Amino acid sequence: QVQLVESGGGSVQAGGSLRLSCAASGYTYGRTCMGWFRQALGKEREGVAVIYTDDGRIYYTDSVKGRFTISQDNAKNTVYLQMNSLKPEDTAMYYCAAASGSVLCTKDYAYNYWGQGTQVTVSS
Numbered sequence: 001q002v003q004l005v006e007s008g009g010g011s012v013q014a015g016g017s018l019r020l021s022c023a024a025s026g027y028t029y030g031r032t033c034m035g036w037f038r039q040a041l042g043k044e045r046e047g048v049a050v051i052y053t054d055d056g057r058i059y060y061t062d063s064v065k066g067r068f069t070i071s072q073d074n075a076k077n078t079v080y081l082q083m084n085s086l087k088p089e090d091t092a093m094y095y096c097a098a099a100s101g102s103v104l105c106t107k108d109y110a111y112n113y114w115g116q117g118t119q120v121t122v123s124s
Contacts, residue, residue, distance in 0.1 A: 002024055004024055006094065008118060012086055012121075014122055015086065016122070020081040022034070022096030023077065031098050033052060034053060034098055034099075035051070035105060036095070036097075038092035039093050045108055051071075059106050068082065068083050089122075092119075093120075097115070098112065
């Protein structure tokens with residue numbers, strides 16, 4: 001079993017920055033993907049940024065390219081999402097997720113484990 005705990009959400013003005021952290025604990029062997037997803041009120045969940053843990057490939061959804069950076073610290077079993085130049089449309093609940101076995105890292109159904117979420121609110 002893997003436990004994921006997110007932190008770092010909050011409220012910022014447009015143009016500001018936040019750094020989300022996701023600490024993983026438990027049985028983390030065989031983890032294939034780590035990702036950040038978000039869900040805004042009334043909208044479907046979308047993948048924001050993912051890392052393929054075997055080779056370090058990274059994927060970003062188009063709307064965050066150039067503004068968000070996903071990274072991982074394997075020694076700390078932690079994944080980060082640095083969010084810069086935040087926009088009101090980035091407002092959402094952000095979830096960290098981990099997949100074991102699947103390499104479909106951009107698909108939310110590939111993920112076995114999810115954190116409780118952290119709210120990000122960007123005001124104009």
